[in-house]
Amino acid sequence: MNAGSLVDIPLAGMMVWLAWRAQAGPEPIGAALCFIVLGLLTILAWLRLGAPDVAIAEAAVGTGLTGVLLLEALAAPRPERPGRSTGVPAARRLLAVAALAGGAVLVAVLLRLPETSGLHAAVRERLPATGVSSPVTGVLLAFRAYDTLLEIGVLALAVAAGWGLAGEAPRPRPMSRDPVLDAFARRIVPLGVLVAGYLWWAGGSRPGGAFQAGTVLGVAWVILILTGLEEGPSPTRWHGRALVVGGFALFLAIGLAGPAMAGALLAFPSEWSVNLILLIEAALTISIAACLASLVALLMAAGEPGAGAGG
Amino acid sequence: MEGIDPWWAAAVIVGAPLTGGVLAILWGALGHVWALAATAAMTAAAVVATARIGRHGVIHLALGGWSAPLGIHWRIDGLGALLILTTALVAMAVAWFAASPPRRMPPAFWPPFLFEVAALAALFMSWDVFNVYVALELASLAAVTLVAQGHGKAAVAAALRYLLVALAGAITTLLGVGLLYAGFGTLDLSILSRALAGPGLVGWLALALITVGLAAKAALFPLHTWLPAAHASAPAPGSALLSALVVEASLFVLLRVWMVGFAHAPVPGPALQSLGLIGAAGIVWGGLLAMRQRRLKLLLAFSTLTQVGYVVMVVPLSADPRWTELAWQGGGMVLVSHAFAKAAMFLGAGMIMDAAGHDRLENIRGAAHAMPMTLFAFAIGGINLIGLPPSGGFVAKWLLIEAALNGGQWWWAVPLAAGGLFTAAYLFRAVAVAFSAGDGGALAAVPRRQEVLVLMLALASLLLGLFPAQPLSVMAIGAPTHSWSAEP
Numbered sequence: 002m003n004a005g006s007l008v009d010i011p012l013a014g015m016m017v018w019l020a021w022r023a024q025a026g027p028e029p030i031g032a033a034l035c036f037i038v039l040g041l042l043t044i045l046a047w048l049r050l051g052a053p054d055v056a057i058a059e060a061a062v063g064t065g066l067t068g069v070l071l072l073e074a075l076a077a078p079r080p081e082r083p084g085r086s087t088g089v090p091a092a093r094r095l096l097a098v099a100a101l102a103g104g105a106v107l108v109a110v111l112l113r114l115p116e117t118s119g120l121h122a123a124v125r126e127r128l129p130a131t132g133v134s135s136p137v138t139g140v141l142l143a144f145r146a147y148d149t150l151l152e153i154g155v156l157a158l159a160v161a162a163g164w165g166l167a168g169e170a171p172r173p174r175p176m177s178r179d180p181v182l183d184a185f186a187r188r189i190v191p192l193g194v195l196v197a198g199y200l201w202w203a204g205g206s207r208p209g210g211a212f213q214a215g216t217v218l219g220v221a222w223v224i225l226i227l228t229g230l231e232e233g234p235s236p237t238r239w240h241g242r243a244l245v246v247g248g249f250a251l252f253l254a255i256g257l258a259g260p261a262m263a264g265a266l267l268a269f270p271s272e273w274s275v276n277l278i279l280l281i282e283a284a285l286t287i288s289i290a291a292c293l294a295s296l297v298a299l300l301m302a303a304g305e306p307g308a309g310a311g312g
Numbered sequence: 313m314e315g316i317d318p319w320w321a322a323a324v325i326v327g328a329p330l331t332g333g334v335l336a337i338l339w340g341a342l343g344h345v346w347a348l349a350a351t352a353a354m355t356a357a358a359v360v361a362t363a364r365i366g367r368h369g370v371i372h373l374a375l376g377g378w379s380a381p382l383g384i385h386w387r388i389d390g391l392g393a394l395l396i397l398t399t400a401l402v403a404m405a406v407a408w409f410a411a412s413p414p415r416r417m418p419p420a421f422w423p424p425f426l427f428e429v430a431a432l433a434a435l436f437m438s439w440d441v442f443n444v445y446v447a448l449e450l451a452s453l454a455a456v457t458l459v460a461q462g463h464g465k466a467a468v469a470a471a472l473r474y475l476l477v478a479l480a481g482a483i484t485t486l487l488g489v490g491l492l493y494a495g496f497g498t499l500d501l502s503i504l505s506r507a508l509a510g511p512g513l514v515g516w517l518a519l520a521l522i523t524v525g526l527a528a529k530a531a532l533f534p535l536h537t538w539l540p541a542a543h544a545s546a547p548a549p550g551s552a553l554l555s556a557l558v559v560e561a562s563l564f565v566l567l568r569v570w571m572v573g574f575a576h577a578p579v580p581g582p583a584l585q586s587l588g589l590i591g592a593a594g595i596v597w598g599g600l601l602a603m604r605q606r607r608l609k610l611l612l613a614f615s616t617l618t619q620v621g622y623v624v625m626v627v628p629l630s631a632d633p634r635w636t637e638l639a640w641q642g643g644g645m646v647l648v649s650h651a652f653a654k655a656a657m658f659l660g661a662g663m664i665m666d667a668a669g670h671d672r673l674e675n676i677r678g679a680a681h682a683m684p685m686t687l688f689a690f691a692i693g694g695i696n697l698i699g700l701p702p703s704g705g706f707v708a709k710w711l712l713i714e715a716a717l718n719g720g721q722w723w724w725a726v727p728l729a730a731g732g733l734f735t736a737a738y739l740f741r742a743v744a745v746a747f748s749a750g751d752g753g754a755l756a757a758v759p760r761r762q763e764v765l766v767l768m769l770a771l772a773s774l775l776l777g778l779f780p781a782q783p784l785s786v787m788a789i790g791a792p793t794h795s796w797s798a799e800p
Contacts, residue, residue: 117497147375151446161337162457165420250334257327260319265377
């Protein structure tokens with residue numbers, strides 16, 4: 002047993018236990034807290050697996066933002082429920098058995114997987130042609146840029162859909178101005194902006210990129226919303242909508258110019274490739290942040306008493 | 313048309329609705345203008361692409377210029393091109409319908425509508441299993457949004473249920489896609505197809521997971537329970553798009569995974585037969601439940617289950633390689649003609665709802681006197697769903713039954729034929745009520761433009777039956793071939 006497994010085995014054990022607690026606990030608040038702690042451990046797991054990119058994304062979205070959303074949803078007034086239903090234990094037990102059996106088959110298959118390196122070699126070989134030196138950025142913004150474009154479309158559409166369903170402009174409830182929170186926000190938010198800027202720039206050569214930078218910036222924005230210092234992007238104002246959809250629009254425009262500039266959709270002329278990628282990533286960073294802030298603002302507005310059929 | 317770079321057609325097909333979606337978010341008040349412009353551009357590009365495929369064969373494009381396995385490929389085959397053209401035409405008609413005053417859809421309708429159209433086109437072109445998953449996500453989110461925009465709390469509940477099923481389906485599909493990449497190191501359908509000649513446990517598990525995930529999204533029996541409430545709750549233009557095309561896109565992907573991805577795998581006969589059983593159950597169950605419905609939109613929603621069942625039949629009916637093309641054409645004809653017919657019928661039902669204030673079957677007595685053109689269109693759509701000549705539905709059913717009989721699988725001809733009887737039973741009841749003597753005067757007037765659009769959609773499904781030769785020959789271009797019976 003090496004030093005690594007001394008960390009890994011307790012980590013894996015705790016993750017399984019927390020996952021169990023997160024869905025078995027009687028109280029929603031306890032379940033939410035278990036889920037958030039599970040997220041923190043997942044960050045460590047990704048780091049142990051040598052995937053810092055995923056770890057940063059997990060920290061910002063999986064734990065930070067999801068945690069805010071969960072706690073915000075719990076804080077919203079809920080309709081009275083007629084006691085905790087005892088449910089149909091037979092059906093639940095059957096489901097649990099089926100899930101365990103499915104999981105066992107999956108693990109058995111995964112353990113028997115052949116050792117393939119996937120596309121690592123191909124990515125390494127063609128990466129210089131993209132102008133960036135981080136393989137993750139190369140895959141996201143060049144080799145599989147089309148997937149990324151559609152994913153950003155999903156995010157922008159999610160916000161537009163939320164705005165449409167919420168009806169009028171969501172107005173987050175004014176928070177009581179707490180001097181401690183206020184001082185915290187004034188110190189942490191500039192740091193968040195700085196980190197986001199670094200992550201965006203770093204994406205070209207090492208772990209980082211638009212998704213990580215955008216979520217860090219988005220979380221900073223969410224802190225401003227939570228402390229009542231700022232509002233989310235406003236659907237009724239032109240610039241609010243432009244912030245949300247701008248990254249997608251720029252990415253799409255550059256992609257559609259591809260057939261004329263470089264002979265294929267989403268192809269970049271090689272001499273501009275790295276600059277175009279950084280430009281797209283900058284726009285995506287801001288739009289991802291705006292989308293995340295909008296979603297939190299929407300949820301807060303929906304949680305307000307007397308809010309319409311939102312969310 | 314010879315000189316046109318296929319890139320331009322392909323770029324416009326996906327780029328126009330995406331651009332329209334962006335504009336609809338930025339300038340929502342003009343949403344209907346962007347939708348009409350985008351769907352018109354898409355239609356033109358789809359015509360160019362189809363004509364080119366007719367002359368030069370399948371269009372193959374590497375996005376970003378990165379060839380597989382590194383990059384993502386588009387491959388537009390004959391059926392894919394026809395489905396894109398169908399999507400563009402139906403979307404244009406739906407957009408025009410939804411833009412008609414006095415009941416023009418609100419600004420919030422247009423972004424999900426346009427993103428949905430783009431996602432459908434992306435699905436019909438994608439040749440990469442992970443990209444298919446991403447496009448399905450976009451399609452599902454847009455579809456759920458369209459459902460939630462329906463009236464009242466019931467629509468929100470139906471949308472939430474749809475969202476949960478769609479998410480479960482997405483995760484299951486993604487697990488299967490992940491297994492394929494882990495096991496075979498590629499996501500490209502052509503390369504996967506060769507690698508999957510020896511699928512092993514990984515390949516079979518991936519096929520099972522992807523099938524279950526897509527079945528949930530395509531509302532295959534027994535994972536169909538979310539569909540009727542969702543499709544009946546959405547506003548009429550949303551229902552038309554959802555029932556005509558969104559379900560069909562997941563089905564098309566399912567056919568591709570089985571018939572292209574696993575074309576060289578030794579797919580066992582019982583697996584094919586059980587997929588046939590799922591299709592047959594959907595045909596019968598959808599028909600039985602549709603007969604019990606007392607609301608027009610619910611009746612139409614249940615009838616979609618029957619049509620979905622027909623399409624799944626393509627896989628077992630392809631078992632004998634000599635009849636694969638016939639089954640593929642039959643399934644393709646169901647997809648294309650059902651899209652036109654169902655869009656017409658849902659829009660027609662929406663007009664009846666607008667005019668009468670409800671869609672309860674017993675109270676639409678005499679509707680045909682107030683809005684004859686719409687009910688005529690509704691009846692033509694019905695002819696297509698039943699599969700009576702001279703509709704596209706008839707040609708489709710004929711080809712599928714022929715494939716069943718020629719391939720020595722006569723038992724599948726029974727549900728294929730019975731589906732038409734069920735459909736006839738409930739549609740005749742609805743049409744008979746509407747055409748019976750009654751107080752049609754109680755109905756409010758409907759815009760003439762909407763009546764004409766519904767009629768044109770219905771006539772399109774009829775034209776497919778009158779002139780089937782050309783569409784069928786296009787569908788044969790790039791149709792899959794397999795070697796399921798071969799040893800690995």
